[in-house]
Every structure is written in C-alpha cells, then in structure tokens.
Amino acid sequence: MSGFGRADCVVLRGMQGVGVQIEVHASAGLPVVHIVGLPGPAVQQARHRTWSAIARMGLTAPSGRVVINLTPASLPKAGTHFDLAMAIAVLRAGGVVPPDDGQTALLGELGLDGRLRPVAGTLPLARAAAEAGARRLVVPTASVDEASLVEGLRVLGAASLAHAAALLGAELDPEPVEPVPGPPAPERARSELDLADVVGNREAVDALEIAAAGAHHLLMVGPPGAGKTMLAMRLPGILPPLTQQQALDVASVRSLSGQAPSSGLDLLPPFEHPHHSATAVALVGGGSGTIRPGAAARATHGILFLDEAPEFPRAVLDMLRQPLESGTITLDRAAVSATFPAQFQLLLAANPCPCGLLGTGDCTCAPMARRRYFGRLSGPLLDRIDLRVRVDRVTLGADGTGLDGAPRRTTADASGRVAEARARAARRLHGTGWSAMGQVPGPWLRRHLPLAPAVLAPLEQALERGAITMRGLDRSVRVAWTIADLDGADAPSSTHVGGALALRKGIPA
Template sequence: MSGFGRAGSVALQGLVGVPVQIEVHSAPGLPRVHVVGLPDRAVQQAQHRTWSAIARAGLEAPSGKVVINLTPASLPKAGTHFDLAMAIAVLRATGAVPADDGMTALLGELGLDGRLRPVAGTLPLARAAAAGGASRLVVPSASVDEASLVEGLRVQGAASLAHAAALLGAELDPEPVDAVEGPPPVERAHADLDLADVVGNREALDALEAAAAGAHHLLMIGPPGAGKTMLAMRLPGILPPMPTAAALEVASLRSLSGEPVPSTLETLPPFEHPHHSATAVSLIGGGSGVIRPGAAARATNGVLFLDEAPEFPRAVLDMLRQPLESGTITIHRAAGVASFPARFQLLLAANPCPCGRFGSGDCGCPPQQRRRYMARLSGPLLDRVDLQVRVDRVAPGLDEGPRRSSAEVAARVAEARGRATHRLAGTGWTAMGHVPGPWLRRHVPLERTILELLETAVQRGALTMRGMDRALRVAWTLADLDAVASPTRAHIGRALAFRKGIPA
C-alpha cells in the first residue's frame, strides 16, 4: 500500500533560514530508501537512524520503496537536525502520526535508541522557523530553554521519537526515558574584571575609555608585562549592555558554533581571544560541510582581541580588512554562500620588537628587525585602527591617586553613547565609530580652523583620507566624553595624537 507524509523543518545559510518541507512517499516494491533534495552525508545517513528509532518506538516503518524528498530541492541540506522531521514524515506516510496544519517545525537528532539529542544551531534554527511562519516548534528536551528565547513560538520538548509522535497526535503511551542532556553553559572569564585593578598608564586608560565610548578600534603597543592583556580583558565591562536583538544575534552565533546557550540572554558584550596560531577558517569562518562562523563573527557586538598581533600570519590579519569596513563576513563554498555579521571592535596588542624590550630596557634588536616585526601589521590594516597607544611598565609602588572603577567608566561611556545616539537619531548608528566620514562632513560640519591640523597631516602624507575620517570620529567621541556640543581644536589634536601613537 502506498502512503504519503509531510513534515516541516529549517535549513540555514549562515544565520539566514529557509523553511524546508520533507516529503515521504512509500509504495510497494523492493525495499529501498532514496533520499533526494541535495542532502549531505549526515542527511543521507539519517535513514538508518530513523528506521532504528522507529523500531525502538514500537512502530513500523514502510517495508517497500520509500522516497524522501527535501524541498526546495535546489537548496543544499546539511546537518543532523533534519532527523526528527524525516522520522515524523515517514510515520505520517504509514498513518501512525496524523497530518498537521503545516505550522509546526521539527528539529532534533535521533539516536539508535530513539532518544532525541540536541543539535548545534538550535537558536538560529528556531528564529528561522518563526520567521518562516511556524507557530509551533518541537525540539529535544535539552533544547527547550534555548529555543524558548524566540518570541512567537510555542516550544515543546520531547525526550524521544515516541514522545514527539505522541505530542503530534499519535496514539501512543511512550515509556519514560532519560533525556539526553546538553553541555553545561560556558562561563565568561572576563565578566567580573574591574578597571580599578589597573595601576598607572593613564594614557592607555583614556584610550580604552574612548574606544568604548565610540566603538573605535584600538592598538596597544608595549613590552611584556606592561598590562596590555589586563586592559583588554576589561573592555567588555565598560561597554553598554547589549539590547535584546543584539544579544539574540550573539547567542545565535554561539549556538551555531556548538556552544551551549543559557536560558537567559547574556547582555555582556562577547569577548573573543583567539591564539596567534589561529587559521583563516578559525578567525573568519568556513568549513567544507556546514559553514560555521569564526571568531570575528562570534565577536559581533563585542570585542575581538588579538594578543601578540604581529605573530599572526599577515594574510590572516589582512582578511579582517573587509569586515572592518562592511560589518559582514561572506564565505563562498561550492555548496553555497553564507553571510555572518561581523560588527566587532578590533583590539590589538603587540610588543615593540621581537624581544619586547625596545623603549623600556636593553633591546638587542637592530632597527631593520624592529621595522620588519611591526611591518607584519600591514599599513591598510593599521589605517583602519582609530586609536594607537603606548603601554609602559609601571614601577613598583607607583600610586597615581584614585583609580577609575569599571562602573565609573561605564557610566561615562553610557553618557557619551547617549549623546552620540541623539546626534545619530534615525540613521541606525549608535556610536561615532560606525559613522562614515562623508556623513559627518555633510551633516555635522566643523569650521575650517578646527580641521586645519587634520588637513595639514593629509597634505604632508601623515594621514590618508580614511585616517582623517577616523581621527574626526575619535574627536567627536572625545567631545562626547567631555560633554561639549562639538569637537574643539584640542579634541582634534588629541585624536591626531592617538592616531599616531606608535613609536618609530
């Protein structure tokens, strides 16, 4: 006897989801299962997991010829999250599970024992299902909290295929089973760090505050032990908390990377700290099957910190130039194209020379070697870094008076961001570091006498036009921190000094 069944799921291209309908047609004939619709190896192997799970649920799968079609057939399908939808479509073809109204999406990997296992990317898949018109979502029990972060979806958890079938109307009384648990949430090491721990280096602290207030990129250069990493790890604590939409985006990227997502949205901006041996794929993203986001994408709405920056391969660093301008990363593979957001603050730390002692001790590096070392940071990349500051070692027992706590600096940063948001109302930008130079010159022009320093630097070749625009944005941020209406010549001069803060 022939039969037909259908179930809904979702496919992802980057963070963009596409509704997928899984159709099953069974007919008399030689026992054979055909999976069509551009499935990858994981989807093709789902037939074995599906037939075993159906048997464990005490149900019967079709015994003749079965064709499983994943539509749209022109879209590549990858991942094990299609397992549950394929199994339910097969059971609908046999009549064991009644048809539904097409408003339910199904996600989950099946084990041979019939239990449902959580899958990477549950949150972006759930968001895509809601955007595609689904009103109900069935997921593994361990994924309920994560999927419930999406508004407008009725999320139901199932521990096994039998439980999922019963939720969908099958006349079953499934036996209780232990649900497969997901990995524990990852604790963020930078969550409780305070700027009050930092002694000295007022110039570096000022640069860090300006970077936070304007979402500017920052390079810190200094000898080992000067406190560059200590400063960098405290930047997220002075950044404004993420709004809900941004927090969902960050959580979706982490979920797609396979990290567990907590039941409540984290509003602390992310902090990614890849090792200098990181490859282009780990930093930018990629993969031969499912395209995964790299550290640059996971740092969206937060900080990408590259310690020992000259030790990174130059080709890998230069891959950041395009996302620094566009705020997106697009990865092309034979199986398709995936785009990820990449609106991060780049934070670089470097020693002044290979031995690290130039300018602060007995350095034995010849000038040519020092130049070669710093030349690993290409000119076009540094041209996109708004603030460049020297960080020196602090003498023992140095006390420069009251220290600034993270809470105090965060309050000043929030006030400066508020002034910038008011100025940029209606543009979609919330910080001066996001604003293109032409918009600044057109909508908030400054007097020629104030811009003379920048124009002179451009004429002498000390600044590019891009560098002039970035220095101008820093000047606006410094004015916002000082609570004045617009930058003065002093702000322009200070922004230019930050711009040229690297020793020769």
Template sequence: MPVARTRAVALIGLAGSVVEVEADLASQLPGLVIIGLPDAALGEARERVRSAASNAGCPLPQRRLTVNLSPASLPKHGSGFDLAIALACLAAAGMVDPASVDRMVHLGELGLDGRVRPIAGVLPAVLAASRAGHRTVMVPEANAEEAALVPGVEVIAVGSLIEAAIRHGGSFDPETAEAFRERAARERDVEADASPPPAPVAPAGDLADVTGNTDAVQALLAAAAGGHHVFLGGPPGAGKTMLASRLPGILPDLDADAALEVASLRSLAGEAPHGGLDLRPPFVAPHHTASAAAIVGGGSRGIRPGAAPRASHGVLFLDEAPEFAASVLDVLRQPLEAGVISIHRANAVATFPARFQLVLAANPCPCGQHGLKNSDCTCPPVVRRRYLARLSGPLMDRIDVHLWVPRITAQELRMAGERPSLTSAEAKRRVSAAREAAAERLRGTPWRTNAEVPGPWLRGAGGLHPGNRACVSLDRALERGTVTMRGYDRVLKVAWSLADLDGVAIPDADHVGHALALRKGMQP
C-alpha cells in the same frame, strides 16, 4: 494515501530557510529514498530513521518511502532533519495525524535507539522559523532552553521518537513511551556524569585594577564610547592585556536583538547558551596559532562562525598580534570596513555579522626591550622591522587609536595609591551616556556609534564636520601625508567620541588635536 508534509530548517551560516519535508508511500519494494540535494550526513538519515523507528516501537511500513526536501535546489546539511523525516514518514503511513505534523517545524537528530539527540544551531533555526511565520517547533529536550529564547514561539521538547509520535496523535502504548522516556533520561544522566565539568568562568576584572597609565585608560574610554579599534604597543608587563580585558566591562549592555544574535552565533558554533540571554558584550581572544578559517569561519559542509563573528557586538582581542600569520591578520581588513563576513563555497555563500571592536597588542620587538631604559635590546633593526611589518599598513590604517603603554615607575605606583581610580561601573556610565548622545545625533540613520558612520556622509550630508578652524592641525596632517583620507575621517569620528564623553555639542580644536595624537600614536 496523500503526501504527508512537515517542515525543518536548513542553515547556511546564520541565515535559515524553512524546508518542506514531503513523504510519499508507494506499493513497491521496501526502501527509503531521500532527494532534494542532501549532503552525506543527511543522506545517512535513511538508516538512522528506520532503525530509530523500529527500536522506538513505531516501525515504518515495509513499503517504498520517498522523502523530498523542498526547495530541491537549496543545499541541506547535517542530521537535524532526522526528526522531520521520521514524522513525515509516519504521517504518510497513517500512524500519526498528518494535519498535526504539518502544523509544526521539527528539529533534531535521531539515535538508533529512538532517542532525539541535540543539534547545534537550534537557536538560529528557531529564529528563522519564527521569522517565516511558524509559531510551534518541536526540538530535542536538551535544546529546549535554548529554543525558548526566541519570543513568541511555542517550544515542544521531546526525548524520543515515540514520544513525538504520541504528541501527534499516534495510537501507541503510553506505557512503552514512558518506559522509553525514563530509559533515555537515565542514559542522559550517565552521559552528563561522564562528561567533563564546564570550565569555570573567570570573573571580569575592574578598570580600577589598572595602576597608573591614566592616558591609556582615557584612550580606552574614548574607544569604548565610539566603538573604535585600538592598537596597544608597549613592553611586556606594561598592562596591555589588562587594559584589553577591561574593555568589555565598560561597554553598555546589549539590547535584546544584539543579545539574540550573539547567542545565535554561539549556538551555531556549538556553544549552547544557558541561563537566558547574556546581555554582556562578548570577549574573544584566539591564540596566535589560529588559522584564517578559525578567525573568520569556514567548513567544507556546514559553515561555522570563527572568532571574529563570535566577537560581534563585543571585543576581538589579538594578543601578541605580530605572532599571528600576516595572511591571517589581513583577512580582517574587509570585515573592519563592511561589518560583515561573507564565506563563499561552491554551492553556498554564508554571511556572518562582524561588527566588533578589534584590539591588537604588540611588543616593540621580539625581545620586548626596545626603547626601555637600562635594558639592552638584542634585536637588530631588520628584525624589529620584520616583526612589526606583519601588521600591514592597510590593516593599521583601519585602527583608530594607536597607543603606547609604558611600564609604570615606582613613583607613579605610589602616587596611584593616593588618588581614587576610575572603576568599571563609573566608566560604563560615562560610556553609556556618550553612546546615547551619539545615537540621538544619528537618529534616522542606520548607524548607532561614531565608528560606524561613513566618512563621506559625516563630512557631507550628515553635516558633522567640526569646521575648518577646529580642523587646522588635521588638515595640515593630510596635506603633509601623515594621515590618509581614511585616517582623516577616522580622526573626526574619534573627535566626536571625545566630545560625547565631555558632553559638548560639537568637537573643538582640542578634541580634534587629541584625536589626531591618538591616531599617530605615542612612541617611547
């Protein structure tokens, strides 16, 4: 009998490689051998596949089966190869049509009773198969909705191994397969009833909920228009968290490619998307006890994305930022510049997208009362310095907008009720118009927002320097050392975002001065 072949997908981070699963049947002592650099979970597929095939009613022959995962030099992780291995073995034994098995990509884990269990990362795996030219995939029923998000791919959902074998031309009893399908469906219903209900999604707040703090709202619009990073400083109760949580609501909807990438990252993290692609930018707010691996991602075997990659095309919000470990905050320095995160392991390098807007929020001191009128700060100067020193200079130099958010007074509260507030819908319209202007200006380049543009290109080949007359205050700040060269470029980018919001063709001295003020920050 010739060698039977099918295909599966090996994921390293978000990138997937199609793996050829070969099975050879030999007249030797019974056994199932898997070669091709499998990890421990994949090596255990020997027992899962034999037990699943036997209990599903399509037992493997009592002969030696050798399964090779090619290319053999590529590391393979997890149990998602089980279905492909089982069908390749059945095809080698002549129990299913080898040509039918060879045409499909198979993804899924097998239970000992023959059920096909769902796996994490189905969406990026199907996307990798599609990009490699494969148009038909077989996945577990529980992953069918997720796999169907990839356009141009025919998804075949199966609940059991015998159902998959019959779909490939296996001459098994259809009644047995139907009985197995009904039993598997009942067991899935029992598992669904026993699982806790999903946590309710809190409704997104409106920007109109922010009372007062008009300067902070306008600065938030500038950050949204250009994709700039933001630092919010201020006492407790001033509205820093409220402002940060409103930022995703004023960002434009994601395009299809970005939404698919966000859904793939969620799938890889074990958060299966439901109800189609979500076009709203993600909002990720990890707790301050998070480790560096929880922020950027990691894992000894399968490398999973952390909070920063999951916030791609959206907002990463670090509330009480000085409470994070300094080493955790500093791992964000390279992603803020490069827009990608590379996680290196001994035998693999996983790369995740990390093009997000970082929002940091911090109190002025541990007690939060420094700088407030009629309040006594109990923190000695050395404690205050040590508290804010956790936000390192190189990290803060990569933040475009530094904003002080004061508490509003009773008079400001009364005046705010007399004037209409800017709603999220109106702010989103203005931000979308500003981003369209920036995209039109950057047409023909790999960048779409002002924050993505490299400084040397902006000042040089791009020809986007506003001119010496408009940048007098910025040039003086650079000469005095109050801004770095990186800060100089970032002020120019914010100035372009302000100009885009105002609908003008080029920033003037007021835009550059406003951007410089946002860069230096307003202190109490």
C-alpha cells in the same frame, strides 16, 4: 498500499534560514529508501538512524519503496537536525501520525535508540523557523530553553521520537526515557574585573575609555608586563550592556558554534581571544560541508582581542580588513554561501620589537629586525585602527598610585562616563541605525555633521603631508566626536581634534 506524509524543517545559510518541507511517498515494491533534494552526507545517513529509531520505539515504518524529497530541491541540505522531521514524515506516510497542520516545525537528531539529541545552531534554526511561518516548534528536551528565546514561537520538548509523535497527535503512550543532555554553557566571569587594578598608564586608560565610548578599534604597543592584556580584559566591563536583539544575535552565533546558553540571554558583550597560532578558518570561519562561524563572528557586538598581534600570520590578519569595513563576513563555497555578523571592536596588543624591550634601554634587536617584526601588521590594516597608544612599564608608588600620582579609575566610573557619551551619540544618530560614532561612515559624517575649517585644519595639514589617509581623516573626526561626547561638549573643538590626531599617530604605522 501507498501513503504520503509531510513535515517542516529549516536549513541555515550562515545566520539566515530557509524553510524546508520534507515529503515522503511510500508505495508497494521492494524495500528501498531514496532521499532526493541535494542531501548532504549527514542527511543521507539519516535513513539508517530513522528506521532504527522507529523500530526501537516499537513503531511501524512503511515496508515498501519510500522516496523522501527535501524541497526546495535546488538548495543543498546539510546537518543532522533534519532527522526528526524526516522520521515524522515517514510515520505520517505510514498512518501512525496524523497529517501536519502546516504551522509546526521539527528539529532534532535521532539516536539509534530513538532518543532525541540536541544539535548545534538550535537558536538560529528556531529563529529561521519562526520567520518561515512556524507557530510551534518541537525540539529535543535539552534544547527547549534555547529555542524558547525566540518570541512568538511555542516550543515543545520531546525526549524521544515516540514522545514527539505523541505531541503531534499519534495515539501512543510512550515510555519515559532519560533525555540526552545538551552542551554546557560557557562560563563568563570577566565582569568582576575592575579597571582600578590597572596601575598608572593614564593615557592607555583614557584610550580604552574612548574606545568603549565610540566603538573604536585600538592598538596597544608596549614591552611585556606593561599591562596590555590586563587593560584588554577590562574593556567588556566598561562597555554598555547588549540590547535584547544584540544578545540574541550573539547567542545565535554561539549556538552555531555548539555553545548553548543555559538560561536567558547574556547581556555582557562577548570577548574573543584567539591564540596567535589560529588559522584563517578559526578566525573568520569556514568549513567544506557545514560552514561554521569563526572568532570574528563570535565577537560580534563585542571585542576581538588579538594578543601578540605581529605573531599572527599576515595573511590571516588581512582577512579582517573587509569585516572591519562592512560589519559582516561572507564565506563562499562551490555549493553554498554563508554570511555571518561581524560588528566587533578590534583590540590589538603588540610588543614593539621581537625581544619586546624597545624603549626600555635593553633592546638587542637590529633596526631591520624591528621594522620586519612590526611590519607584519600591514598598512591597510593599521589604517583601520582608530586609536594607537603606547603602554609603558610602571612602578607602584607608596600610596598605591602609579608614577604620575593620579588616582586609579574604577570600572564603575568609566562605565558611567561611557554610558553618558553613548547616550549623547545615540541622540545625535537617532534614526540612522548607528549607536556609536565609530560606526558612522565618513561621507555621512562630512555631509550631516560638518566641522568648521579651523577645527579641521590639523587633520587637513596631516593629510597634505601624507601623514594620514582620507580614511584616517574620517576616523580621526569620529574619534574627536567621541572625545567631545566624553567631555560633554556639543561639538568637537580644535583640542578634541588634536587629541584624536595624537592618538592616531601615537604609534608609527
């Protein structure tokens, strides 16, 4: 006796998915199961989970020779999310479940007891299934909320294999089982941090506001205790909220990392803060079988904050140079290539020397040690940093202000100014796909938004002296546009250009 069954699933290559059809042919012969179509180790092991789950659910699997083919056969398959689709295809080959309708995809890992377990990457998998033409998706109960974030997809939750078979038309009355819970959602509490907590350092606060308004990269250098980390932690609060599409991208990357959103989309820009002992794989992503995103990808549409930046290995830091230019990270392995989004703002904090006291009068470091320490930040990386600012220690005045006597700026004030500046930039860049001046390429800027020679004179003189590169000139022009937007000006003036140049050369490269 022979039988044939199909089921639809998807496989991810980075953030992009490809539809996979699972075909099962059962025929008479010695009981044996063959899985073909470049299955990875987890897919090969699915045969044991599938037959155990079918038996535990009281269902009947084909008893003869079974061949399971995963098409397209030329594409490597990895992950445990194929389990449910393989089990349903086997049950269809045995006549337990009716034939597929061609519009239903299945995702989920099987336990030996037949219960369905959520898998990492459910959200991008669900998006890929919808793009592949699926109109209905069956997932573990714990993954329903996450998969439901994809519009135009009817999501059905199943606690077990028997429940999934019943949803697909099998004549079953499955017994209730306790669903397997999903991973907890990460806590987000940074929105309560207020910029008014920062005392003094008006120039650093101004630079933070400029960075937020134009999506510019920022380097802060100062002694320990000056407030660099405090400033960095308050940057997400003054950034504009994410759009629905951006929030979906962020949630998809988090899902691939095993962090499932509890409900709805988080519109607060992400903030990644890896320790300086992080490896290259932890920072940019990697893996041999399944390629996972790193901190740079998880920070997309948000901030990647590297505290004590010179303590990071130089080779690890230099891996950020390509993502800073392209906005994506492509990881190539022998059998597969994966691309992740990496449109992040880089925020660096550093001490000026090994002891951190340079400029305070108490530094004991030799000149060579100072150069060697700060030299861990390579010139090509620093050339991609738009803003460089010194953060000094301050004392508290009697009225609660800093030494400069200026009132403290609140997060509400700063976020309002940033929103207005972003709105001006968005109107200027309408139809280009960019939303902030820090995203605009230099050639487009020179061609479509040229400045008068007199306005550009300070930058051209710095370029002739070798004080900045051509990339530095373009980035300074972008900063000048952002400063003009914050001031409500229609175009940068010489003052705005001078301010941009001063911020670029605020810390020696």
